[in-house]
Amino acid sequence: MTEIRKAFFKAAKPRKKDRDILDIILQERxxxxxxxxxxxxxGNYGYAFIFNHEVVKAPKELxxxxxxxxxxxxxxxxxxxxxxxxxxxxxxxxTCTGQKAFxxxxxxxxxxxxxxxxxxxxxxxSKRQRKDIIxxxxxxxxxxxxxxxxxxxxxxxDFALSxxxxxxxxxxxxxxxxxxxxAAQAPDFSLxxxxxxxxxxxxxxxxxxxxxxxxxxxxxxxxxxxxxxxDFGRVKRTIIPDAEFLHLQECYDPAFALAVxxxxxxxxxxxxxxxxxxxxxxxxxxxxxxxIARREKAEDAENILKAAAEGxxxxxxxxxxxTALMKPSP
Ligand SMILES: Nc1ncnc2c1ncn2[C@@H]1O[C@H](COP(=O)(O)OP(=O)(O)O)[C@@H](O)[C@H]1O
Ligand SMILES: [Mg+2]
Numbered sequence: 001m002t003e004i005r006k007a008f009f010k011a012a013k014p015r016k017k018d019r020d021i022l023d024i025i026l027q028e029r030x031x032x033x034x035x036x037x038x039x040x041x042x043g044n045y046g047y048a049f050i051f052n053h054e055v056v057k058a059p060k061e062l063x064x065x066x067x068x069x070x071x072x073x074x075x076x077x078x079x080x081x082x083x084x085x086x087x088x089x090x091x092x093x094x095t096c097t098g099q100k101a102f103x104x105x106x107x108x109x110x111x112x113x114x115x116x117x118x119x120x121x122x123x124x125x126s127k128r129q130r131k132d133i134i135x136x137x138x139x140x141x142x143x144x145x146x147x148x149x150x151x152x153x154x155x156x157x158d159f160a161l162s163x164x165x166x167x168x169x170x171x172x173x174x175x176x177x178x179x180x181x182x183a184a185q186a187p188d189f190s191l192x193x194x195x196x197x198x199x200x201x202x203x204x205x206x207x208x209x210x211x212x213x214x215x216x217x218x219x220x221x222x223x224x225x226x227x228x229x230x231d232f233g234r235v236k237r238t239i240i241p242d243a244e245f246l247h248l249q250e251c252y253d254p255a256f257a258l259a260v261x262x263x264x265x266x267x268x269x270x271x272x273x274x275x276x277x278x279x280x281x282x283x284x285x286x287x288x289x290x291x292i293a294r295r296e297k298a299e300d301a302e303n304i305l306k307a308a309a310e311g312x313x314x315x316x317x318x319x320x321x322x323t324a325l326m327k328p329s330p
Pocket of ligand 1: 233
């Protein structure tokens with residue numbers, strides 16, 4: 001157990017199980033006492049306590065600390081946020097980090113979540129404001145890629161296919177049963193998968209926010225602009241940076257997401273293939289199934305590949321993929 005974790009358990013000891021991480025934060029930040037913070041939703045593993053002028057993020061439960069992955073992710077999030085704020089990106093400045101416990105404070109930014117802003121219930125966005133928002137997201141993405149997050153991001157890429165998986169995917173894709181199903185149900189998907197496989201070795205990695213949705217972007221109705229980007233727990237370097245755009249499409253209406261993609265392409269001159277993440281997932285599955293199929297009897301192998309091919313057209317949101325394929329007008 002690392003020193004900081006030992007210290008955390010010690011600090012946590014007097015507390016009843018779920019009687020709150022807030023106590024611990026207040027031990028270290030007594031100046032925040034009496035503010036009655038609002039707790040903004042629960043993300044994957046954390047709480048965000050909204051005080052008068054600061055927001056403090058902390059892990060959800062003490063037993064999170066049994067999980068090294070969560071600890072690492074949390075520490076990574078803090079460092080990334082510090083680095084981005086230091087580079088003048090629209091990211092809240094980190095105000096404090098817990099000494100005995102894992103938490104960090106940041107400046108509270110004015111604004112409502114972009115999700116709410118876009119819903120039209122709280123504000124009515126003008127065309128100009130909508131355009132600014134689209135441009136704001138695209139430039140943030142472009143700027144994020146230019147920052148050197150270097151050592152903060154592990155070199156392993158959980159999106160990457162190993163050479164062995166690539167080979168299996170290639171075999172799986174060329175299996176007659178898979179070809180037949182794809183040709184009948186999803187011919188353009190089949191072509192895209194082939195192209196993805198062919199281009200794979202020359203792919204360049206890029207940095208993504210990893211959770212870029214309206215809940216993690218603040219819009220300030222007073223200025224009519226984006227006031228901050230939040231939540232850097234899933235920033236990563238990946239060989240499929242286009243994944244961010246598919247994610248955006250899932251979070252917004254496709255027209256909005258495609259406008260962001262188009263603005264990003266204009267700013268960076270990069271060609272985005274938002275469908276590539278889907279291709280990856282599809283081939284990933286095909287590789288896994290092919291691996292299984294190899295160990296099965298011949299007649300079962302056929303069935304497994306058939307199931308995989310059907311999975312490619314149904315499970316991996318073929319609808320979303322089609323939307324991603326529609327190129328925005330330049
Ligand atoms: N610096 C901040 N200023 C204002 N609101 C914030 C700030 N940080 C977080 N919030 C609010 O808290 C919510 C949760 O924070 P977030 O960092 O997204 O955590 P989670 O990992 O739980 O999604 C955000 O959606 C936002 O509404
Ligand atoms: Mg969030």
